Amino acid sequence: MSVNLTLLTVMGALYACGIYLILERSLTRVLLGLMLLANATNLLILATGGYAGLAPFFSKDTDPGAYNDPLPQALILTSIVISFAVTAFMLGIIYRTWVLARQDEIQDDVEDRRVAATPSFDAEDDAVIPVETSEFPLTMLGSDGAAVSDSSAAEAAPAPAAVPAGGGTISAEDAAREEKPGSANLDINTEGGGK
Amino acid sequence: MSIASLAPLAVVLPILGAALTFVLIRRSRAQRAVSIALLSLTLLLECLLLASVWDGGTEAVNIGGWLPPWGIVLVVDQFSSLMLVVSSAVSLAVLVYATGQGMADGDEDAPVSIFHPTYLILVAGVSNAFLSGDLFNLYVGFEILLTASYVLMTLGGTGPRVRAGVTYVVVSVVSSVLFLIAIAMIYGATGTINMADLAIKLAELDPGTKTLLHVMILVAFGIKAAVFPLSFWLPDSYPTAPAPVTAVFAGLLTKVGVYAMVRTETLLFPGDTLNSPLMVAALLTMVVGILGALAQSDIKRLLSFTLVSHIGYMVFGLAMSSVAGLAAAVFYVAHHITIQTSLFLVTGLIERRGGSSSVDRLAGLAKLSPLLALLFFIPAMNLAGIPPFSGFLGKLGLMQAGIQLGTPLAYSLVIGGVVTSLLTLLAVARVWNRAFWRKADDAEHPDPVLLADTKDSATGHRAGKRNVVLLPRTMVGSTLGLVVLGVALTVFAGPLFRVAGQSAEAMLDRSAYIKAVLGEHAPVPGLAVGGSTLSGSTLKGSTLSGSDPGGDGR
Numbered sequence: 001m002s003v004n005l006t007l008l009t010v011m012g013a014l015y016a017c018g019i020y021l022i023l024e025r026s027l028t029r030v031l032l033g034l035m036l037l038a039n040a041t042n043l044l045i046l047a048t049g050g051y052a053g054l055a056p057f058f059s060k061d062t063d064p065g066a067y068n069d070p071l072p073q074a075l076i077l078t079s080i081v082i083s084f085a086v087t088a089f090m091l092g093i094i095y096r097t098w099v100l101a102r103q104d105e106i107q108d109d110v111e112d113r114r115v116a117a118t119p120s121f122d123a124e125d126d127a128v129i130p131v132e133t134s135e136f137p138l139t140m141l142g143s144d145g146a147a148v149s150d151s152s153a154a155e156a157a158p159a160p161a162a163v164p165a166g167g168g169t170i171s172a173e174d175a176a177r178e179e180k181p182g183s184a185n186l187d188i189n190t191e192g193g194g195k
Numbered sequence: 196m197s198i199a200s201l202a203p204l205a206v207v208l209p210i211l212g213a214a215l216t217f218v219l220i221r222r223s224r225a226q227r228a229v230s231i232a233l234l235s236l237t238l239l240l241e242c243l244l245l246a247s248v249w250d251g252g253t254e255a256v257n258i259g260g261w262l263p264p265w266g267i268v269l270v271v272d273q274f275s276s277l278m279l280v281v282s283s284a285v286s287l288a289v290l291v292y293a294t295g296q297g298m299a300d301g302d303e304d305a306p307v308s309i310f311h312p313t314y315l316i317l318v319a320g321v322s323n324a325f326l327s328g329d330l331f332n333l334y335v336g337f338e339i340l341l342t343a344s345y346v347l348m349t350l351g352g353t354g355p356r357v358r359a360g361v362t363y364v365v366v367s368v369v370s371s372v373l374f375l376i377a378i379a380m381i382y383g384a385t386g387t388i389n390m391a392d393l394a395i396k397l398a399e400l401d402p403g404t405k406t407l408l409h410v411m412i413l414v415a416f417g418i419k420a421a422v423f424p425l426s427f428w429l430p431d432s433y434p435t436a437p438a439p440v441t442a443v444f445a446g447l448l449t450k451v452g453v454y455a456m457v458r459t460e461t462l463l464f465p466g467d468t469l470n471s472p473l474m475v476a477a478l479l480t481m482v483v484g485i486l487g488a489l490a491q492s493d494i495k496r497l498l499s500f501t502l503v504s505h506i507g508y509m510v511f512g513l514a515m516s517s518v519a520g521l522a523a524a525v526f527y528v529a530h531h532i533t534i535q536t537s538l539f540l541v542t543g544l545i546e547r548r549g550g551s552s553s554v555d556r557l558a559g560l561a562k563l564s565p566l567l568a569l570l571f572f573i574p575a576m577n578l579a580g581i582p583p584f585s586g587f588l589g590k591l592g593l594m595q596a597g598i599q600l601g602t603p604l605a606y607s608l609v610i611g612g613v614v615t616s617l618l619t620l621l622a623v624a625r626v627w628n629r630a631f632w633r634k635a636d637d638a639e640h641p642d643p644v645l646l647a648d649t650k651d652s653a654t655g656h657r658a659g660k661r662n663v664v665l666l667p668r669t670m671v672g673s674t675l676g677l678v679v680l681g682v683a684l685t686v687f688a689g690p691l692f693r694v695a696g697q698s699a700e701a702m703l704d705r706s707a708y709i710k711a712v713l714g715e716h717a718p719v720p721g722l723a724v725g726g727s728t729l730s731g732s733t734l735k736g737s738t739l740s741g742s743d744p745g746g747d748g749r
Contacts, residue, residue, distance in 0.1 A: 041375045078331070086342065
C-alpha cells in the first residue's frame with residue numbers, strides 16, 4: 001500500500017486553479033473557483049483517511065488494520081452536501097446580478113463612492129416636490145434636483161415679443177400661458193365666454 | 196437523566212420551528228406565533244441548562260448513543276450555556292422587533308415570509324456551534340448559521356444587498372474552506388476530531404506541526420470573528436441588510452467566531468506560543484476599527500466599525516490566557532452581544548423616525564422622541580464604557596488582567612484599550628450631539644418628517660410612502676427589553692463575573708471538560724508548556740481580583 005500520488009496531484013491542481021479563479025472578476029468564475037476549492041478539500045479529507053483498504057464491513061477473520069477509515073468519508077459526504085447548498089445559492093445570486101445589472105461581474109461599489117463624494121441630500125428622494133425623472137437621462141437634472149434643460153434653453157434663445165396665432169398675433173406672455181398643459185386661459189374677456 | 200441531556204433540544208426546537216414556519220408560509224399570523232413560541236421555549240430550556248451548571252460542572256451528551264471519541268458530543272458548561280442564554284434572548288428580541296416591523300409596514304407577502312424559517316435555522320446553527328464538543332460538528336454549526344445568514348443578507352434581492360452579499364458569501368466560504376482544511380489536517384495528524392480527545396492527542400504532537408494547525412484554526416476563526424487584518428469584509432456587508440438582520444448579525448455571528456477561538460485556544464492549543472501575535476492583532480483591531488468608526492457619518496456603518504473594534508477587547512482577554520483575562524473576555528462577550536444588538540435595533544428605530552441613518556440629516560430627535568433618545572443613550576454609554584455600566588466593568592476587568600500580566604505588550608494593550616474606549620465615546624457622542632441634541636433646523640438636509648408637526652408622533656408621512664406607524668409598540672418594546680437586559684447585565688455583574696471567573700478557571704484547567712466527555716479515567720495532560728504553567732495558587736489569586744469589578748457593580 002502506498003500514498004495515492006495521483007489524488008494528491010489532482011488536489012494540488014484543484015487548489016491552484018480554485019485560488020486563481022476566485023481572484024477573477026467574473027462571478028461565474030468565482031463560483032467555479034469556490035467549487036474547485038471545496039472539492040480539493042474533499043480530496044484532502046479523503047487523503048487523511050490513510051491508505052486504501054477494505055470496505056469497513058465487519059467480518060471476524062479480517063485484520064482491523066486492513067479496513068479503510070470510514071470517518072473521513074462521512075465527513076466528505078457532509079461537506080459535499082454543504083458545498084452543494086452554497087453553490088445553488090451562489091447560482092441564484094449570480095442570476096439575480098444578471099437580472100439587475102446585466103453583467104456577470106463583481107460590481108464596483110459605485111454607490112458607495114458617490115455617497116462618499118456628494119452631500120447627503122439626495123435630489124431624487126428628498127426634494128419637496130417630486131421631480132419627474134423617469135423619461136429622461138439624469139444629465140438633465142441639476143445637482144439641486146431642479147430640471148435645468150428647459151429653462152436654460154428658453155433663456156438662451158432670444159425671446160420673441162409676440163408670436164403669430166391664427167389670424168393675428170398675441171403677446172409672448174399669453175402664448176406661453178396657453179402652451180402650458182392644463183393651464184386655464186385666465187383672461188376671460190378674450191374668449192368672451194364669461195359674460 | 197439530568198437536565199443537560201435536554202441540550203440537543205436547543206438545536207432541534209429551532210429547526211422544528213423552521214420546518215413549521217416553512218409549512219405555514221402563506222399564513223403570516225400563524226407563522227409569527229409559531230416562531231416566537233418556539234424561540235421562547237428554546238430560551239426557557241437554555242435558562243434551565245444554565246441553571247443546572249450555574250455553580251460549575253460540565254455535562255456531555257452523546258448524540259445517538261455513539262460513545263466519544265467516535266460519536267458527536269454536545270457539551271454543556273458554564274461558558275456554553277451562558278452564551279446560549281444570551282444569544283437566544285437577543286434573537287428573541289430581534290424576532291419580535293422584526294415581526295413588529297413586518298406588521299407595521301404591511302409587507303405580509305413574499306419574500307419576507309421566508310424570513311421566519313431562515314431566522315430559526317440561523318438560531319439553530321448558533322446553538323449548535325456553542326454546544327458542539329466536536330470539531331466537525333462545530334464546522335457544521337458554522338455552515339448552518341452562515342447559509343442562513345447568506346439568505347438573510349440578500350433578503351429582497353435589491354442591487355446593493357446582492358453586491359454586499361456576494362462579498363460576504365465569498366469571504367465566508369473561503370474561511371469555511373480554511374477551517375475544513377484545518378480539520379482535515381488535524382484529523383490526519385491525530386486521528387480524531389473530538390475536542391476533548393484532541394486536547395490529549397494534540398499535546399503529543401511535534402511543536403512545529405502543532406503551531407501550523409494552530410495558525411490555520413486561528414486564521415479561519417479570525418475571518419469569522421473579524422479580527423483586524425481579516426475584518427475588511429464586515430463594515431462593507433453588514434449595513435446594507437435590513438435593520439433586524441444587521442442587528443442579529445452584529446450581535447451573534449462574530450461572537451460565535453470569538454467563542455470558537457476561545458474554545459480552541461484554551462482546550463486544543465493551551466500555552467502561550469501565539470499569544471504575542473494575538474495581542475498585536477487585538478491592539479490593531481481595536482485601534483484601526485475605532486479610527487474607521489470616527490470617519491463614518493452613517494450610524495449603521497459607524498456601529499459596524501465599533502463592532503470590529505470591540506472584538507479586539509475579547510481577543511485581548513483571550514490572548515492573556517490568564518484566569519482574570521479570560522473571565523473578563525467571557526463577561527465582555529455576553530455584554531457586547533446584548534449592547535451591540537440593541538444599538539443596531541435603536542438605529543433601525545432612528546431610521547424610521549428620522550427618515551435616515553446618516554447623522555448629517557438627523558436632528559432634534561431628543562425633542563421629537565425622548566424615549567428613543569433614552570434607548571440610544573444607555574447602550575451607547577454602555578458601549579463606550581462609562582461607569583457604572585457593564586462595558587466599564589468588562590473593560591476594567593481586562594485592564595486589571597493586563598496590568599497583572601505586566602509585560603510591555605500587555606501595557607501597550609491596556610493603553611490602546613483606554614484610547615479605544617475614549618474614541619468610542621467620541622464616536623457615539625458625535626451621533627448623540629448631531630442626531631439628538633441639535634435643533635431640527637440645523638441639519639443640512641433634514642427629512643421632512645423631522646420638521647413636520649410633532650403633535651401626532653405615532654404616525655407620519657414619509658417621502659414616497661404612505662402613512663406608516665413611525666414607532667410601532669412591538670418594535671420599541673423589544674428594543675426596550677434588550678436595553679433592560681443590558682442594564683441587568685450591569686446590575687447582576689457580580690454573580691455574572693463569578694460565573695465567568697469559574698468558567699475561565701475550568702477552561703484553563705481542562706480536566707473537567709475532558710473527564711465529562713471521555714469519562715473519569717481519561718488521562719488529563721499537564722496544563723501547558725514552559726512558562727505559562729499555572730499553579731493552583733495563582734489560579735485562586737487571580738480569580739479573586741477578577742471578580743472585583745463585579746463587586747463594584749452591585
